[in-house]
Amino acid sequence: MSKIVVVTSGKGGVGKTTTSASFAAGLALKGFKTVVIDFDVGLRNLDLIMGCERRVVYDFINVIHQEANLNQALIKDKQCEGLYVLAASQTRDKDALSEEGVERVLNDLAGMGFDYIVCDSPAGIEAGALMAMHYADEALVVTNPEVSSVRDSDRILGMLSSKTRRAIEGREAIKEHLLITRYNPNRVQEGQMLSLQDIQDILRIPLIGVIPESETVLQASNQGLPAVHMQGTEVSEAYKDVIERFLGQERPLRFVDAQKPSLLKRLFGR
Amino acid sequence: MSFELKSTHWPLLALALRSADTQRLMQDWQQRYGDAAGFFDQDALLLDFSALSDSEPALADLSALLALLRAAHLQPVAYRGGSAAVRQQAAAAGLARADDALDAVQALTASATSTTLEPTPSTPTPAPERLAVGALLIDRPLRSGQQVYARGRDLIVTAMVNPGAEVVADGHIHIYAPLRGKAIAGARGDENACIFATCLEAELLSIAGTYRTSEVPLPPEVRSKAARVRLQRHNDAERLLIEAIA
Numbered sequence: 001m002s003k004i005v006v007v008t009s010g011k012g013g014v015g016k017t018t019t020s021a022s023f024a025a026g027l028a029l030k031g032f033k034t035v036v037i038d039f040d041v042g043l044r045n046l047d048l049i050m051g052c053e054r055r056v057v058y059d060f061i062n063v064i065h066q067e068a069n070l071n072q073a074l075i076k077d078k079q080c081e082g083l084y085v086l087a088a089s090q091t092r093d094k095d096a097l098s099e100e101g102v103e104r105v106l107n108d109l110a111g112m113g114f115d116y117i118v119c120d121s122p123a124g125i126e127a128g129a130l131m132a133m134h135y136a137d138e139a140l141v142v143t144n145p146e147v148s149s150v151r152d153s154d155r156i157l158g159m160l161s162s163k164t165r166r167a168i169e170g171r172e173a174i175k176e177h178l179l180i181t182r183y184n185p186n187r188v189q190e191g192q193m194l195s196l197q198d199i200q201d202i203l204r205i206p207l208i209g210v211i212p213e214s215e216t217v218l219q220a221s222n223q224g225l226p227a228v229h230m231q232g233t234e235v236s237e238a239y240k241d242v243i244e245r246f247l248g249q250e251r252p253l254r255f256v257d258a259q260k261p262s263l264l265k266r267l268f269g270r
Numbered sequence: 271m272s273f274e275l276k277s278t279h280w281p282l283l284a285l286a287l288r289s290a291d292t293q294r295l296m297q298d299w300q301q302r303y304g305d306a307a308g309f310f311d312q313d314a315l316l317l318d319f320s321a322l323s324d325s326e327p328a329l330a331d332l333s334a335l336l337a338l339l340r341a342a343h344l345q346p347v348a349y350r351g352g353s354a355a356v357r358q359q360a361a362a363a364g365l366a367r368a369d370d371a372l373d374a375v376q377a378l379t380a381s382a383t384s385t386t387l388e389p390t391p392s393t394p395t396p397a398p399e400r401l402a403v404g405a406l407l408i409d410r411p412l413r414s415g416q417q418v419y420a421r422g423r424d425l426i427v428t429a430m431v432n433p434g435a436e437v438v439a440d441g442h443i444h445i446y447a448p449l450r451g452k453a454i455a456g457a458r459g460d461e462n463a464c465i466f467a468t469c470l471e472a473e474l475l476s477i478a479g480t481y482r483t484s485e486v487p488l489p490p491e492v493r494s495k496a497a498r499v500r501l502q503r504h505n506d507a508e509r510l511l512i513e514a515i516a
Contacts, residue, residue: 151414154432158413202432202450204411 002110004117006136008160010152012123014144015181018217019239020120021049022228023140026243028083029228032115035074038088039132040122041096047087050077051224061089064101070108079229084114094128106135125159134164138175140208144182145194150202153178157203177208179242184213189258196256209242211235212255281403281422282348283458285339286318290356292331296338303342310343316368317360319352326353332363405441412437412451419457433473442466448494452476456501461508465499466515477501480508488512 007020017038024036037060038046047053052075058068063086070086077083086105089096109117121132133139139160143153160174161167167174180199187193200207216235220227228239234255241251289295303309319326329335336346348368349360361367405424412418414434418425424441431437435451442464443455449467456463456478463477471494475482480501487493492512502511 151434154414154434158416158435161410161413162416204430 002114002117003137004106004119004135005138005140006119006121006133007140007142008121008129008133008156009123009142009149010125010129010156011144011149014142014149015211015217016123016142017045017049017120018221018227019140019142019179019181019211020046020118021226022236022239023242023246024116024118025077025080025083025226026228026239027116027118027246028077028080030243030247031082033082033113034116034118035084035086035109035114036118036120037086038120039097039128040120041088041128042090042093043122044088044090046120047075047085048224049221050075050085050226051079052077052085052087053224056087059087059089060105061092061096063105064096064098070105070112079225094122094126094131097127097131099131099134102131103135125155129156130159130163133160133174136160136164136174137166138177140177140179141203141205142179142181143199143203145180145184145188145196145199147194150194150199153203157205176205177246178203178205179208179211181211182213183210183256185256185258196253207253208245209238210253210256211238211242279403280314282314282316283344284316284318285346286321288321290322290326290329292329292335295335299338299342308343312343312345314348315339315344315346316348316350317346317365318350319356319360320350322352322356324353326356328355328359332359336363405444406439411447414451439463453499454481455499461501463501466497468496469494470497470499470512475499475510475512477510478508480510482510 007016007023009016020036024034027034036046036050038044040046041061047056055075058073060073062068063070063073073086075085075087077085106117119132119136122128141153141156143149157176160176164174166172178200180196184193188195196207196210212234214233214235216230216233217227220230227235230236238255241254244251287295339346346365348366349357350367350369352360357367403423405426406418406420408418408425408427409429411429412427412431412435414432417436418427418438420439420441422440424444425437425439426444426446427437428446430447431445431449431451431453433450436454437443437445437451438454438457440456440458440460443453443466445453445467448469448471450471450473452474453465453472454476455465459478461478465475465477470488470492473484477499478501489512491514496515497512498515499510499512501508
């Protein structure tokens with residue numbers, strides 16, 4: 001029975017696609033057959049972040065409209081065994097999505113034996129975002145430590161508990177996880193950014209992890225590599241912790257304390 | 271038996287007429303509620319003629335007044351008080367006689383001192399029930415963008431009300447958690463409605479139309495503390511009084 005996990009936020013640019021890519025890759029590295037789907041029709045990015053933009057022939061919309069089947073549209077990842085990408089259309093827009101079409105594709109994917117189906121949601125609260133969350137079993141709510149992101153995440157949480165199939169049919173609620181991204185402990189200490197506790201006080205959902213602000217993310221996307229593959233970096237380690245916690249393991253929170261730069265660093269800058 | 275007839279209670283809106291001049295009534299209504307499309311939602315209405323003279327002749331244009339009220343999505347269903355001519359006119363217009371309709375405050379006092387109303391022989395004796403309807407109880411947090419409206423009753427919320435959320439009630443509002451959104455009590459004019467919160471940090475507080483935003487910060491004795499908000503009349507002006515709950 002496959003689990004559908006939506007990566008959503010409300011606010012744009014907080015790290016949904018970065019997270020979807022690393023989360024899906026991380027699960028595949030653990031041996032789970034995983035597919036990651038881009039729901040941002042018309043503004044697709046997932047294929048770029050996954051490094052498979054040159055191999056997109058058929059996309060999610062083609063499959064929904066039965067112009068192609070899943071075997072033709074699914075792109076096998078080159079880094080990870082068991083990881084597949086279903087890209088969005090670049091020429092259409094969100095009106096090309098339909099509830100029945102999305103449901104059929106998700107059921108077909110479950111039938112193909114996928115353990116996890118990760119849905120990369122677009123920003124906003126329109127059809128694309130609603131469609132991405134509609135069939136979810138679990139949700140990663142990606143939030144930056146900044147007021148507008150927290151407000152938007154709160155709105156999205158409201159929608160997860162009222163506009164999804166589980167909510168409408170009165171079934172068990174979607175399991176919500178808070179993922180804080182672009183966290184900079186030094187700026188938190190200086191009072192420029194919201195702290196973990198501030199964010200949790202407003203959103204009040206379990207924290208699954210904190211991804212520190214890092215130049216690694218940009219390097220990774222330029223290379224078309226999910227950040228989790230950048231071995232030894234803080235971002236990679238933080239995403240690996242998230243995967244472990246998602247799978248039920250305990251991991252202490254890392255990269256959340258302000259570092260006092262060493263004497264050398266302070267003398268010579270950076 | 272295929273049906274059962276029993277006594278039931280339901281709060282009504284009452285329109286107390288202070289003038290018999292229907293033209294003026296309609297003009298004043300337009301001025302006050304003309305722009306508020308969708309304010310009423312097929313609410314049942316009682317026309318209260320008690321303030322008019324005992325010898326008042328039939329009203330000049332009652333049917334036009336009723337039509338205006340219906341156009342505003344109110345449903346005139348009953349009347350009380352008025353001279354014989356006015357009462358006859360109202361009955362002819364299809365309104366039910368509701369002379370023992372009590373105002374909400376009177377009703378509670380009556381039941382407290384346990385005076386019983388003489389039931390008219392044709393109606394079944396009402397069972398002794400609470401007059402006020404129970405509060406609407408919400409146990410889940412209200413997130414940004416969500417709204418709750420407790421129509422005709424009080425509202426109790428036991429989880430946080432986040433910034434961007436709105437809680438509205440015709441009666442009192444009680445929040446047993448941080449109140450950070452908008453709270454609007456006495457939404458249809460009840461000036462006795464209050465707002466209670468265990469942690470008051472509201473964006474906006476309103477009672478019967480008198481409101482206060484968070485632009486002027488709450489005083490430290492009540493900010494983020496257990497507090498009660500009520501409407502106070504002070505030299506003909508109304509203002510919100512916010513007090514800490516000990």
